[in-house]
Amino acid sequence: MRFHHKLVWIxxxxxxNGRHARLMADVLAKRVVSRxxxxxxxxxxxxxxxxxxxYLEALHEADHHECAPLLSFARS
Numbered sequence: 440m441r442f443h444h445k446l447v448w449i450x451x452x453x454x455x456n457g458r459h460a461r462l463m464a465d466v467l468a469k470r471v472v473s474r475x476x477x478x479x480x481x482x483x484x485x486x487x488x489x490x491x492x493x494y495l496e497a498l499h500e501a502d503h504h505e506c507a508p509l510l511s512f513a514r515s
Contacts, residue, residue, distance in 0.1 A: 440506045440513060444460075446460035448502070465477055479512070480494060480513075481515065497511070
């Protein structure tokens with residue numbers, strides 16, 4: 440989750456930073472640590488809604504070095 444958070448925080452692209460960071464976190468989980476990809480809340484995060492709000496709240500908490508909510512969201 441720290442890897443995911445840092446990729447989002449760096450903000451490499453004008454658009455799609457979250458999608459890119461989620462994809463890279465899934466690749467890292469699957470190929471490097473042999474874990475299944477994350478579910479990321481099980482819904483679309485691109486459009487405004489409750490799922491996206493929860494994701495953004497978890498990212499904001501990670502800004503303050505609290506990654507547990509982001510990990511919990513990613514596994515939900």
